[in-house]
Amino acid sequence: MFKKKALVFITLLAVLFALLTSNGFASLETELEADKAKNTLIPNGDFADENLSSNFRGAFALKPGEGINGSNAVEVEQGSAVYFVFTELEPNTPYTFVAYFKTLVMEGGDPPCIVIKGQGGDEIYAPGSKTEDYIRAEHSFMTGDEVRAEAEFHVWNVTAGPIMVDSIYLFLYEIPAQTAEPETTAATATEKLSDTDNILADQESDTSEPGDNTILIVIAIIAVVIIVAVIIIVVVTRKRKK
Numbered sequence: 001m002f003k004k005k006a007l008v009f010i011t012l013l014a015v016l017f018a019l020l021t022s023n024g025f026a027s028l029e030t031e032l033e034a035d036k037a038k039n040t041l042i043p044n045g046d047f048a049d050e051n052l053s054s055n056f057r058g059a060f061a062l063k064p065g066e067g068i069n070g071s072n073a074v075e076v077e078q079g080s081a082v083y084f085v086f087t088e089l090e091p092n093t094p095y096t097f098v099a100y101f102k103t104l105v106m107e108g109g110d111p112p113c114i115v116i117k118g119q120g121g122d123e124i125y126a127p128g129s130k131t132e133d134y135i136r137a138e139h140s141f142m143t144g145d146e147v148r149a150e151a152e153f154h155v156w157n158v159t160a161g162p163i164m165v166d167s168i169y170l171f172l173y174e175i176p177a178q179t180a181e182p183e184t185t186a187a188t189a190t191e192k193l194s195d196t197d198n199i200l201a202d203q204e205s206d207t208s209e210p211g212d213n214t215i216l217i218v219i220a221i222i223a224v225v226i227i228v229a230v231i232i233i234v235v236v237t238r239k240r241k242k
Contacts, residue, residue, distance in 0.1 A: 028100075031136050032068055032167065035098055041170040042084050042153070047072040058082045058154075060165070067166040068100065068134050074165050075104075076157045081115065082165050083154035089147045091120055094173030096140040097153050103130045105161025112163050118151035120144025130159060134166055140173050 036046065044052070048071065050062055059080035067073040076082050089095075101112050109130075114137060116124035121144040128137040153170060157163045 028134060028136060029068060032100060035136075035167070035169050038169070038171055041086065041088075041095075041172075042168060045084070045169050046167040047074055055085045055087075056082065057085060063164065066164055071166070076155065076163050076165055078109070078157055078159060078161055081154040081156040082168075083115075083152050083156075084168060084170075086151045086153060086170065087149060089119060089143055089151040091143050091145050091147050094140060094142050095119075096138055096171045096173050098136065098138040098167075098169040098171070099128075099155045100134050100136050100166040100168075101128065101155055102132060102134045102164050102166075103159050103161075104132075104163060105159060106130060106132060108160030110158040112159060113156050114139045115154035115156045116141060116152070117154070118148030120147040134164075 044054075044056075046067075047062065050064070050072065052062060052074070059077040060074040060082040063073050063075050065072070066075070074082050097114060097116060099114060103112060110127065111130040112128050114124070114126040114128065116126075116139070119141060124139060124141055126137075126139040129135055153168065155163075155165050155168060
């Protein structure tokens, strides 16, 4: 009887763990669909068209069916990148670069990162996270007075093995929506511009990563509970045998 109850308990924990994991994946799918619905400045950023010769460069290979929804993705070799060369970047303009990727070899090396060049300032190097599941990473920035004729938007692989990239997007930066829009005056307009600069400055030093930290914490707690439960079952079983 005791063994049956223990088995039921472990099964329920496993089901709960699976549900939490699937909810996190569903959230990522929702973010991906929202990005696809926006006006991206990178054509074929989801690699749906298998002809990637136009403006896509780097050491990568197309992997049909390896994306988040079974769509196309590209596998990027260690020490290289998949990147898009953009020729119409505007000076003094805010943009947001978004990428979806996962790491295939977890041991060794650094996490994949976003690299932006030719935007009219110092090169941007924004590390992401090293995970076995796809994540969403983004970086917002302001272009300088002079942008290069060919700006480059990279997902760079500095891990100890290949990475998989599902999609990359480039958007004009959008100010987060407010619940109530106050009356616009010269003073409030100045405040908005200042707030936008502060947001971009914060994102210059930190890559926004997808995923809910709360879910990760809950998953970690569940894993600990499972381990403790197994230990208790083993100890009690041994005592009964004695």
